[in-house]
Amino acid sequence: MARARKRISLNVNGTDYSIEANPYDSLNWILREELGLTGTKRGCDTGGCGSCTVMVDGKAIYSCMYPVVKAAGKTVETIEGLSEEGDHPLQSAIVRNSALQCAYCGPGIIMSAKSLLDSNPTPTETEVREALVGNICRCTGYGKVVKSILEASIEIAKSR
Amino acid sequence: MSTTQQQEERETLLRHIGKSVTRVDLKAKMTGRAIYGYDFSLPHMLHGKIKRSPYPHARILKIDTEAARTLNGVRAVITAWDVPNSLYGVMLKDTPMLARDRVRYVGEAVAAVAADSLEIAEEAVDLIKVEYAPLPYVTNVEKALEKESVVIHPDLPTYKAGPPFPVRIDPNRPNVGNHYHVEHGNVESGFSEADFVVQNRFETAAMQHMHLEPSCAVARAEPDGRVTIWSATQSPYMIRQQISDIFQISTSRIRVIAPYEGGGFGSRLEVHSEPVAVALAMKSRKPVKVALTREEVFTSTLVRHPFVVYIKDGVKRDGTIIARDMKVILNGGAYSGGFGMSVCRNCIFGAVSTYNIANFRFDSIRVFTNAPPGGAFRGYGSTQVDWAIECQMDCIANELHLDKIQIRRRNLLHAGDRNAIGETMKDVNHHGVVERVLEKLRLDEPRQDYDSGPWRRGKGFALTTKYTTAPTASAATVRVLDDHTVILFVSGTEIGAGSDTIYSQIVAEELNCPVESVIVSGPDTMFTPFDDGANSSRRTYYLGNACRMAAQDARQQILERASRALQVPESNLMVEDWKIVERNGSKSIKVSELFLKDQTRSGAFLPGSGDLIGRGVWHERVGFLDPVTGRCTTDRAVTYYTPVATGVEVEVNEETGFMRVLNIYCAIDVGKAINPLSVEGQIEGGVVQGLGGAICEELILQDGKPINANLADYKVPLSLGTPHVQAIVLESPEANGPYGARGVGEGPITGISPALANAIVDATGARVYDIPLTPEKILAAINLKAKQRK
Numbered sequence: 001m002a003r004a005r006k007r008i009s010l011n012v013n014g015t016d017y018s019i020e021a022n023p024y025d026s027l028n029w030i031l032r033e034e035l036g037l038t039g040t041k042r043g044c045d046t047g048g049c050g051s052c053t054v055m056v057d058g059k060a061i062y063s064c065m066y067p068v069v070k071a072a073g074k075t076v077e078t079i080e081g082l083s084e085e086g087d088h089p090l091q092s093a094i095v096r097n098s099a100l101q102c103a104y105c106g107p108g109i110i111m112s113a114k115s116l117l118d119s120n121p122t123p124t125e126t127e128v129r130e131a132l133v134g135n136i137c138r139c140t141g142y143g144k145v146v147k148s149i150l151e152a153s154i155e156i157a158k159s160r
Numbered sequence: 161m162s163t164t165q166q167q168e169e170r171e172t173l174l175r176h177i178g179k180s181v182t183r184v185d186l187k188a189k190m191t192g193r194a195i196y197g198y199d200f201s202l203p204h205m206l207h208g209k210i211k212r213s214p215y216p217h218a219r220i221l222k223i224d225t226e227a228a229r230t231l232n233g234v235r236a237v238i239t240a241w242d243v244p245n246s247l248y249g250v251m252l253k254d255t256p257m258l259a260r261d262r263v264r265y266v267g268e269a270v271a272a273v274a275a276d277s278l279e280i281a282e283e284a285v286d287l288i289k290v291e292y293a294p295l296p297y298v299t300n301v302e303k304a305l306e307k308e309s310v311v312i313h314p315d316l317p318t319y320k321a322g323p324p325f326p327v328r329i330d331p332n333r334p335n336v337g338n339h340y341h342v343e344h345g346n347v348e349s350g351f352s353e354a355d356f357v358v359q360n361r362f363e364t365a366a367m368q369h370m371h372l373e374p375s376c377a378v379a380r381a382e383p384d385g386r387v388t389i390w391s392a393t394q395s396p397y398m399i400r401q402q403i404s405d406i407f408q409i410s411t412s413r414i415r416v417i418a419p420y421e422g423g424g425f426g427s428r429l430e431v432h433s434e435p436v437a438v439a440l441a442m443k444s445r446k447p448v449k450v451a452l453t454r455e456e457v458f459t460s461t462l463v464r465h466p467f468v469v470y471i472k473d474g475v476k477r478d479g480t481i482i483a484r485d486m487k488v489i490l491n492g493g494a495y496s497g498g499f500g501m502s503v504c505r506n507c508i509f510g511a512v513s514t515y516n517i518a519n520f521r522f523d524s525i526r527v528f529t530n531a532p533p534g535g536a537f538r539g540y541g542s543t544q545v546d547w548a549i550e551c552q553m554d555c556i557a558n559e560l561h562l563d564k565i566q567i568r569r570r571n572l573l574h575a576g577d578r579n580a581i582g583e584t585m586k587d588v589n590h591h592g593v594v595e596r597v598l599e600k601l602r603l604d605e606p607r608q609d610y611d612s613g614p615w616r617r618g619k620g621f622a623l624t625t626k627y628t629t630a631p632t633a634s635a636a637t638v639r640v641l642d643d644h645t646v647i648l649f650v651s652g653t654e655i656g657a658g659s660d661t662i663y664s665q666i667v668a669e670e671l672n673c674p675v676e677s678v679i680v681s682g683p684d685t686m687f688t689p690f691d692d693g694a695n696s697s698r699r700t701y702y703l704g705n706a707c708r709m710a711a712q713d714a715r716q717q718i719l720e721r722a723s724r725a726l727q728v729p730e731s732n733l734m735v736e737d738w739k740i741v742e743r744n745g746s747k748s749i750k751v752s753e754l755f756l757k758d759q760t761r762s763g764a765f766l767p768g769s770g771d772l773i774g775r776g777v778w779h780e781r782v783g784f785l786d787p788v789t790g791r792c793t794t795d796r797a798v799t800y801y802t803p804v805a806t807g808v809e810v811e812v813n814e815e816t817g818f819m820r821v822l823n824i825y826c827a828i829d830v831g832k833a834i835n836p837l838s839v840e841g842q843i844e845g846g847v848v849q850g851l852g853g854a855i856c857e858e859l860i861l862q863d864g865k866p867i868n869a870n871l872a873d874y875k876v877p878l879s880l881g882t883p884h885v886q887a888i889v890l891e892s893p894e895a896n897g898p899y900g901a902r903g904v905g906e907g908p909i910t911g912i913s914p915a916l917a918n919a920i921v922d923a924t925g926a927r928v929y930d931i932p933l934t935p936e937k938i939l940a941a942i943n944l945k946a947k948q949r950k
Contacts, residue, residue: 022279032199037192038192038195038199039191039192039193040192041196041198041199041372041373041422042198042374043372043373043374043422043454044374044453044454044870044871045453045454046454046870046871046872048454048870048871048872049372049454049871051372051373078192079190079191079192080191080192080193082191083191084191085191086187086190086191091187091190091191094186094190095182095183095186095187095190096182097837098180098182098183098186098658098835098837098838098841099841100186100189100190101423101656101657101658101841101842101845102371102372102373102420102421102422102423102655102656103185103186103189103190103194103422103656104196104372104373104422104423105372106189106190107190107192110190128879129879129880130879130880132878132879132880133878133879133880135879136370136372136871136876136878137372137879138370138371138372138423138425138845138849138876139372139423139656139841139845140841140844140845140848141844141845141847141848141849141877141882141885142848142877142878142879142882143844143884143885144840144841144844145879146879
């Protein structure tokens with residue numbers, strides 16, 4: 001059936017896109033199905049698992065709950081925009097520590113962590129755990145993930 | 161030379177084994193480039209959606225699909241009348257792909273649609289009208305056991321079953337689908353010799369696997385009648401067999417390809433949306449993706465069987481358990497749940513592998529109800545049985561005023577002992593794991609409690625044993641290429657456990673080459689050889705052995721070729737980093753020289769230098785349990801047993817029942833940690849998944865309907881509040897394991913629940929008999945205890 005599709009401009013990982021979307025389409029759906037950015041995962045569609053976390057204007061949000069029309073004119077960062085080579089300190093710390101397993105939660109966790117470190121470059125363990133409270137990991141028990149984020153924060157601080 | 165010295169010497173020779181090699185899959189996953197099942201798509205693919213039952217039990221009177229069929233963009237609509245009229249199930253063929261005349265649980269598939277978009281598919285599913293006549297239903301397992309109960313499967317006696325899992329019909333209990341019995345010694349005379357009798361009833365709740373990636377399948381019907389399925393399954397060959405059974409297509413005509421898998425924990429050993437995707441693809445002649453929503457995963461895949469466990473022990477004054485009588489009732493839900501039937505058998509192994517009890521009886525009964533089906537879940541029945549046994553061990557110690565560790569040591573099974581099913585126990589290092597946890601737990605130290613206020617501190621302990629099932633088999637093929645790369649063909653899905661890395665380490669070890677030389681193919685049943693699947697902590701052992709043999713076979717062929725090329729006997733040659741060199745000599749050749757060359761290069765070739773393919777197979781034969789006595793037909797029923805000790809420190813608020821878990825220590829004897837960081841990860845993650853089941857996870861049914869089938873209401877452990885798990889790794893080699901290794905995936909989940917319940921007793925004197933140990937239950941137990949004291 002014909003529903004009013006809307007033209008929306010948004011910037012994803014530094015590239016400007018102009019897309020046609022249904023007003024009710026989620027940012028997650030557009031990223032994955034229209035732009036082919038499947039690094040951002042889909043796990044529950046209700047903001048319950050955090051696997052869809054991306055950054056919009058620097059803030060970590062659940063892309064499954066975020067209407068794409070709300071992202072119009074904004075800057076979206078996804079896992080694909082972090083570092084293609086996987087050498088961002090967050091990525092390399094997780095790889096070095098074998099901190100994730102199935103890692104379906106990984107892209108969301110990294111975006112939550114990046115949003116934290118952008119605003120709080122030297123977080124405490126509790127602050128890291130608070131920042132990750134919306135990201136479920138079913139495989140690891142979180143210990144090595146938290147450790148990796150703390151290590152990455154030190155590495156980023158050093159390079160500044 | 162002492163054995164320790166010999167072992168040390170061998171270990172120094174190992175190049176990759178025992179090293180925390182960087183996981184081969186993580187970089188792809190951390191850049192978002194790894195394709196999981198849910199991410200997979202094909203051009204011009206349709207989207208499928210399933211219509212599900214809103215009733216726990218009802219007769220289907222009529223299904224009207226007219227409005228759905230005529231909706232623009234709908235390409236196929238199917239009901240039971242459009243698909244083969246066959247029942248499926250790996251152990252018992254009792255499950256229809258789409259319900260025909262009756263639905264048996266809320267969420268059961270009734271019809272399905274494929275459409276140009278997910279949106280249209282969803283709208284079409286809403287347009288399908290199903291007329292039901294609701295029937296009385298039963299979800300309480302003990303009510304379902306009664307003779308007068310609502311009957312879930314009136315046709316149960318006609319269902320086909322696999323030979324190791326016969327259906328045992330009981331006219332007095334029409335919902336019993338399976339019953340196993342073990343009888344060892346004489347339980348009645350054992351009780352007559354006992355000084356004390358301790359009996360209790362324990363329960364566990366329905367827990368969901370909650371693998372983060374929801375189940376999903378993409379299917380394509382090929383023009384020549386073949387079928388291709390992309391599914392992040394734990395067992396590609398099992399899926400292939402089931403699709404073959406349902407559609408009556410020969411297995412060679414079915415190709416299953418497994419992308420990366422976002423967790424499985426047992427659930428994805430069973431087909432979920434694969435059969436429906438295949439049926440829709442056949443009907444629409446287009447590729448179809450059927451991706452389940454989180455709600456569907458909760459209501460319509462599988463749960464960990466809720467157990468009711470009755471345990472009665474006869475105990476001598478010194479703490480010797482002289483008789484034990486256990487009755488275990490599994491809430492099987494509406495169907496066999498794939499491997500659900502064998503959970504009913506295999507939970508026995510959890511009950512007979514830690515303690516040596518002279519007179520022992522065990523009955524396990526799996527009962528059909530109108531609940532979501534119970535299936536394989538990490539721990540596979542051991543966890544629920546261990547929950548009861550390890551609480552019971554503390555109950556006995558408390559009642560007899562004996563030391564909790566001492567009573568466990570006194571009753572331990574030792575190497576050479578025969579257990580209750582007649583297995584001769586191998587040397588399982590229970591003492592080692594106990595010691596290592598006690599070093600951390602310090603039960604000998606004086607209690608450090610608060611002077612005032614509502615918080616009380618306590619410590620808890622549990623000793624468990626996880627079996628690895630048999631008979632199973634794994635095969636591996638390696639193909640050495642002329643650019644010094646080796647492709648490893650295995651059907652073991654990278655479910656998250658780090659298996660691709662373990663296999664790479666093993667192949668690189670045997671070929672004495674860098675780990676980076678190894679490419680793991682990913683499962684594709686058209687090319688990759690048979691494997692039983694990611695179950696029962698079996699792959700490091702089975703596939704590890706197969707990979708090792710395949711690499712050794714390839715190495716031998718390399719040496720044979722080099723020997724011909726260099727005119728040096730094989731025994732004088734060694735391989736190192738893709739070069740074959742003469743021992744105590746000067747001759748050498750690169751492996752790349754041992755292959756066919758094209759006409760633009762030398763054109764020359766060494767005779768017999770075609771493809772270089774090494775093969776390995778590992779299989780273990782064991783006996784079967786006699787259905788009447790439960791005795792094993794040989795002296796071995798499983799592959800091996802893995803001992804696990806768990807210790808916890810908690811604080812409990814006596815006014816609110818709230819519990820804080822401060823520390824968790826988990827020791828497991830893995831034989832050999834092929835990748836120590838991955839082993840630690842498995843222990844930490846397994847314990848925390850177990851923690852979820854222990855303190856908060858339960859799929860709650862109200863009026864037969866799950867009421868918390870979402871992640872806001874179904875609570876799992878989060879980063880805040882989850883304590884650090886201290887993983888303790890012991891390495892007593894397993895005789896036939898690759899480099900001495902055993903599996904590690906499941907052991908860590910088995911002991912956490914009873915350790916916590918025991919710690920609550922230590923802190924408050926109050927015991928909770930059913931998990932999850934919610935604040936409400938803890939508070940009720942504390943209040944009950946207070947009343948009893950008065």
